[in-house]
């Protein structure tokens with residue numbers, strides 16, 4: 001039997017396992033020997049009161065032990081000889097589509113107009129230092145997509161997009177801190193994100209998929225209303241299906257779709273506004289403390305939309 005238990009502790013006790021387990025035992029009011037495992041499933045901070053408090057939710061295993069789920073990666077098999085799915089764009093949508101292909105026994109061939117996530121960094125430097133913008137490798141284009149050089153905030157208020165646990169689990173299996181599985185406002189960290197993106201690429205290659213950079217898709221190959229593949233400047237790619245994961249900034253792809261008479265649908269426009277404050281000021285307003293106490297993370301202020309601002 002598994003029971004959920006919630007405990008509230010001050011920051012100085014949040015990593016004190018013995019103390020937390022004693023609180024759980026008190027709440028459970030049962031023989032301690034029947035409790036086999038205590039697993040943290042959610043960690044959030046309530047900063048409304050004078051001193052912030054951690055709210056921790058645990059799954060308590062009674063008379064049975066917790067079983068570690070098998071890694072998602074263990075489900076993948078070699079797909080090098082399987083049906084091919086051309087995926088245009090190596091952003092989050094493209095790479096997660098590629099991982100879904102691996103799981104479904106399909107061979108993903110990912111094409112991106114930009115460079116790999118490390119090489120791309122040089123082009124960002126050129127933008128910052130000398131103001132030169134490479135039209136195919138910049139803040140929006142290149143492996144990892146538009147947010148690759150951001151903080152990697154992972155929470156969403158959307159309830160329409162299904163469960164995000166699988167996405168978080170896959171990120172952990174590619175090197176993200178397992179804390180993202182339990183934190184109420186998880187984030188990867190700008191220094192770690194490029195490494196994780198490169199690890200996802202390695203998984204795609206390892207199981208027989210392909211990732212090809214410097215391939216800007218400029219046209220579709222269509223016959224009898226069926227898309228057979230895509231054309232880049234010098235090469236064409238044929239596949240059994242094509243997924244367009246070109247993101248918000250690929251205006252040329254929108255134009256191509258219109259030219260080809262392919263139906264596209266406008267979504268409401270989202271405008272993000274970024275206001276920067278000193279971290280100490282944000283901490284003071286959120287936590288009501290002159291100096292942020294130990295075990296409290298650097299606080300972030302969130303706007304109502306978009307959620308990653």
Ligand SMILES: Cc1cc2nc3c(=O)[nH]c(=O)nc-3n(C[C@H](O)[C@H](O)[C@H](O)COP(=O)(O)OP(=O)(O)OC[C@H]3O[C@@H](n4cnc5c(N)ncnc54)[C@H](O)[C@@H]3O)c2cc1C
Pocket residue numbers: 088089090091092093094111112113114140141142143144145146147148150151152153154155215216217218245246247248249250252253308
């Ligand atoms: C500065 C910034 C910070 C952000 N921070 C966060 C955050 O912290 N958390 C969060 O959840 N979201 C964040 N976002 C939003 C997030 O980046 C996007 O929601 C996400 O990148 C969308 O993913 P996507 O794969 O659909 O498209 P994109 O990320 O735009 O990826 C599209 C890919 O397609 C490629 N492409 C485009 N056209 C072509 C073509 N013709 N041929 C071949 N390849 C092509 C591009 O090179 C790109 O790699 C941020 C966005 C920005 C701009």
